[in-house]
Amino acid sequence: MIRSLIARCLAVTMLWCAGTGVMAQDVGAPIQELLQEHGEIIAKSSRRTIAPAIDALAASGLPEAQVVLDRWQDKAMWRHEESGLFVYAEEIDRDTLRIFDFADGSEIGTVAEDDYKQLKPNSGIRGMIGAALVQFQLTDSDPQERERALDAIERSAEESHLAALRASLGMESEPGILARKARLERLLTIRFDADEAARITAIESFAGDLGVDVRAALNPLVSTRLETAEALPGTPDILRALKPGSEALPRDEAYDLLVEADLAKPRISRADKRAALVENIEGGAVAGIQVATLDSEAARDIAYAALADAGRVRPVATEAEIDAALDAFVFFERYIGAPPPVALAAEAVLTGIENKVALNQAADLGLDALSLASIYFLAAIGLAITFGVMGVINMAHGEFIMMGAYTGYVVQLFVPDYTLSILVALPLAFAVTFLAGVAMERLVIRYLYHRPLETLLATFGISIALQQIAKNIFGTQARPLTSPGWLDGSWIINDIVSISYIRIAIFVLALLFLGLFLFVMNRTRLGLEVRAVTQNPRMAASMGINPDRINMLTFGFGSGIAGIAGVAIGLYAKVTSEMGADYIVQSFMTVVVGGVGNIWGTLLGATMVGGLQKGIEWLNPSNTLAAQTYMILFIILFIQFRPKGIIALKGRAAEA
Structure with missing residues (x-):
């Protein structure tokens, strides 16, 4: 009490000498006394010495401490040169400050800036202040402020945060924030709690949890160090003994450990x-x-x-001495990240998590393969009609996909609503590519039936011409085909398994196409006539069906479907004049592998090609080009054993 009274008297005296502008400040306030106690440390602002001052403010329990830390972190805290008293201020101009009292936030007055020194903490000190502010932010009335506090803890957790988190749990009213606090409290318990039982309980509570934060907390606990001794220690922190020359401990590594420990002579290479x-x-x-x-x-x-x-020469060990030294010592791994019970609990939970991670990685790979298969199915379904049903090798099929994508781009230039533009673009792309397919069939293809080599060369030339026309109209730069906002982002199942909404939409669209194709082929007159012409064109003609007209409509229908596929693929891939070339090879592989002329075969072929490509990419993730090469080689081998594909078609397509 006497010490506090003396401090107040000295402060009043200094303020009197400093001028009336500071006299309005409550120099006897507890927060000011605390600042004065650590005044010299705060004024120097050295990261090596500032910790006691920050810790004292954070642990003081004073409501004004948060204001001090906030203003200090924002470089708004000033110190009077003569009295040493602290205030926070705002600059009116280059020479004048408006200062405020930390005790109650009241304005003290306007003073000359020359009488005060601004405290400018560096980034390191600001980080330390930010860590101290967390305990105040965890109980802030603003939910967003509490969220920011949790973000700060996740970025840089400290032991002091554990007690603050636990204290704030009972005061949390938001269910989402409460769940996040509880999870973070368990993670910090694993890292910082001194009670082994509490740490083990927290570890076991995360059994099967796939969160990356859980693995980041558990992995340091199971870290080990390779050691050697004349006999295996009987302490419980020994994980396992290792035999030199085994896969876990190569012979050279074991001997190097002996040399580093000065237990053996150095060795020399032959x-x-x-x-x-x-x-x-x-x-x-x-x-x-x-x-x-x-x-x-x-x-x-x-x-x-x-x-x-x-x-x-320097003395070195002979091979016999190396063998003798290795036989004389035992080698073992020792837990160094945590006490043995904690490490063993973490090891058990991590093993279960790793098994679950493997299953989820397989599921994620399966989703990727299914997504890629749906893209290939969309690209190939039109080709399944033109090539599978009609036997026409259409090398310009990819360019119909490109035309559909550019149709979607043009529609979006005039219809700014992305959802509406896609709904307009899908039927319009079908119409544009249907007409283009009909024109191509009438002008070129009809004269080349049953002449596959000439058809291939002619359609290849048309492909090049269409690419050049697209370059002349739209340029060589990729054009955006923007998806609606509701397709942004991904469906996140957990930290491992996720799939973008665009890929889900393409998968759904592929199913719709499958249903549309089956309906047209099985429930409409056009489908009946197409199947009749496919199986026996002469008999169909004798029944009054015009094979020439059916061929034209069939080719147009297949081209129209390629246009719709182009809109869907354009939402996922880049829209350029060469985009069709990226899918023509996979489309032909899909149709041939599945079985020429069979929609179910095309579906199975797309699934096989997509799954095979993703599987090879998973085995060789650094080289996607090599993965595609291996996939093509596998398809070639597959066709050697099953030349008619997975499902063979009877009729004209099979005979071709």
Whole structure:
């Protein structure tokens, strides 16, 4: 009490000398006394010495402490040069400050800036202040402020945060924030709690949890160090004993450990040993041993040892000494990240998590394969009609996909609503590519039926021409085909398994196409006539069906479906004049592998090609080009054993 009274008297005296502008400040306030107690440390603002001042403010329990830390972090805290009292201020101009009292936030007055020194903490000190502010932010009335506090803890957790988190749990009213606090409290318990039982309970509560934060907290606990001794210690922190020369402990690594611990002589490689012997050959001998006798490793070891005894080379271990040293010591791994019970609990939970991670990675790979298969199915379904049903090798099929994508781009230029533009673009792309397909069939294809080589060359030329026309109209730069906002983001199942909404939409669209195709082929007159012409064109013609007209409509229908596929693919991939070339090879592979002319075969072929490509990419993730090459080789081998594909079609397509 006397000490506090003396401090107040001194402060009042200093304020009186400093001027009336500061006299309005409550110099006896507890927060000001605390600042004065650590005044010199705060004024120097050294990261090495500032911690006690920040800790004292954070632990003071004073409501004004948060204001002090906030203003200090924002470089708004100033100190009076003569009195040493702290205020926070705002600059009116280059020479004038408006200062405020930390005790109650009241304005003290307007003063000359020359009388005050601004405290400018560096980034390191601001980080320390931010960590101290967390305990105040955790109980802030603003939910967003509490969220920011949790973000700060997740970025840089400290031991002091654990108690603050636990204290704030009972005061939390938001269910989402409460769940996040509880999870973070368990994670910090694993890292910082001194009670082993509490740590083990927290560890076991995360059994099967796939969160990355859980693995980040548990992995340090199971860290080990390789050690050696003459006998295996009986302490419980020993994980396992290792045998030199095994897969877990190579022989050279084991001996290097002995050398580092000064338990054995250094060794030398055979090449270095040979070089040392060659350098010391004198009169056809090394250390009195004839060179002709140095025809074995044991003989060379004897010669090298003789040189070492003479001081001409450094002493090193022979192979026999290395073996003897390895036999004389045991090697083992010791837990160093946590006490043994905690480490064992973490090891058990991590093992279960790793097994679950493997299953989820397989599920994620399966979703990726299914997504890619749906894209290939969309690209190939039109080709399944033109090539599978009609037997026309259409190398320009990819360009119909490109035309559909550019149709969607043009629609979005005039319809800014992305959802509406896609709804307009889908039927319009079908109409544009349907007409283009009909024109191509009438002008070129109809004259080349049953002439596959000429058809291939003609459609390849049309493909190049269409690409050049697209370049002349739209340029060489990729054009955006923007998806609606509700397709942004991904469906996140957990930290491992997720799939974008665009890929889900493409998968749904592929199913719709499958249903549309089956309906047209099985429930409409056009489908009946197409199947009749496919199976027996002469008999169909005798029944009044015009095969020429059916071929035209069939080719147009297949081209129209390719246009709709182009809109869907354009939402996922880049829209350029060459985009069709990216899918033509996979489309042909899908149709051929599945079975020419069968929609179910096309579906199975797309699934097989997509799954195979994703599987190979998973085995060789650094080289997608190599993955595609391996996939093509596999398809070639597959066709050798099953040339008609997974599902063979009877009729004209099969005969072709």
